[in-house]
């Protein structure tokens with residue numbers, strides 16, 4: 001009955017907590033916000049519930065890795081999700097030539113949908129699909145295969161060590177097609193000649209296999225994980241962040257919250273951004289070169305979101321995401337300050353329970369650099385300045401104007417608009433520069449952008465998006481790593497595989 005304190009009740013903290021609680025640990029999650037979930041949080045406006053950061057999810061198709069973890073946790077039958085359309089899982093629009101592409105779900109439909117637009121490149125498309133699946137097949141954790149836990153770059157194929165854009169270019173000669181194949185890159189903070197090929201491959205194959213949406217708000221999933229912790233004797237405490245972690249002789253003694261509560265445990269697990277963690281511990285806890293490396297490591301870019309309440313029965317429910325892209329050549333330039341803004345955005349209508357033909361709400365998410373809001377970085381939520389509010393309104397108008405290109409007269413469907421900027425994400429998630437996915441990964445030095453889940457402090461571990469892959473399909477896999485650092489290598493993987501798949 002060992003005790004575990006988890007700092008941060010986001011996706012990573014809750015998955016790690018649920019697994020350890022199921023394995024007999026007494027888990028206490030400490031969350032600074034009034035609601036748990038981090039990226040799974042929702043908020044209410046105009047009588048609607050809006051997801052803040054979990055709009056499209058991978059790994060939940062039958063046989064999918066995250067679905068298997070949910071089955072092991074005993075929550076799969078309670079998860080409310082909806083698959084996107086088979087014949088059009090994503091819709092792309094390029095403003096440059098006003099061309100649109102409907103991308104099909106599954107290897108075969110994905111191939112057929114692309115061949116329809118690029119018949120002369122059929123052989124390249126086939127080669128690319130085979131290569132992208134072969135690349136992900138090398139990753140044991142993604143396939144929930146037991147491993148020796150050591151990342152040996154020499155054991156991977158040459159493709160693994162390429163950049164994402166270099167990998168696509170290796171298999172596809174047609175530049176327009178190469179840009180279309182890169183359309184998901186805003187979802188993983190993609191950067192040209194930097195993002196590793198394996199990140200592109202993981203996200204692309206998960207999405208080709210089929211994506212899913214939470215029905216009625218992503219927070220219900222956070223609540224399911226919370227329930228696993230509580231049903232197994234644990235606690236999930238909100239509205240009281242950790243403000244200090246006492247460390248002596250490479251051992252955490254206790255944590256103290258803002259309200260002055262002290263918590264003592266056998267293990268402490270941090271689900272917060274490592275650079276935020278550095279501010280909560282004595283300076284000598286982590287070696288200076290380690291702190292310097294992580295403080296200087298670039299983070300993936302942030303985003304600007306517009307949450308829209310639609311007039312009743314004015315706009316259809318669309319069962320897939322729409323991607324607006326400006327030009328083919330700029331596909332790898334999201335989040336940069338030397339390009340126009342917006343370079344593109346995602347448009348979606350999140351599903352409700354008993355979803356009908358019309359949508360009640362829509363969300364626009366456009367990648368944005370933190371530099372855009374740097375002048376207001378000293379302000380906090382609820383205390384921003386008037387010029388910031390004016391700036392937000394202008395940015396929202398720019399996005400809404402572009403939506404008209406794919407949905408003429410969209411402005412007539414709008415009842416109310418709410419916005420979130422990189423500052424909002426920074427303040428609500430507690431992440432550096434409002435990053436969408438944590439530390440940016442670089443193929444030039446794959447190891448430098450990996451953060452191990454174990455630390456030099458014997459009873460302090462890390463979890464969450466900054467250790468490895470971000471998002472709904474990455475963070476739960478890192479949770480397995482974190483738990484196995486306590487329970488032993490392959491312990492959880494074997495248990496997950498022993499569960500009868502649904």
Ligand SMILES: Cc1cc2nc3c(=O)[nH]c(=O)nc-3n(C[C@H](O)[C@H](O)[C@H](O)COP(=O)(O)OP(=O)(O)OC[C@H]3O[C@@H](n4cnc5c(N)ncnc54)[C@H](O)[C@@H]3O)c2cc1C
Nearest residue numbers: 008010011012032038039053055056242430464465471472
């Ligand atoms: C706008 C946006 C859209 C996104 N869309 C998608 C998507 O469609 N699909 C997808 O898979 N991924 C998406 N992501 C990424 C996904 O949300 C993240 O990768 C994921 O939520 C990260 O989980 P985490 O546990 O590492 O961190 P978080 O979920 O951020 O959790 C960290 C938690 O720690 C808490 N915290 C911080 N400091 C303290 C403290 N001192 N004490 C106590 N608690 C603290 C925070 O409040 C937060 O709850 C999106 C992200 C953003 C920002």
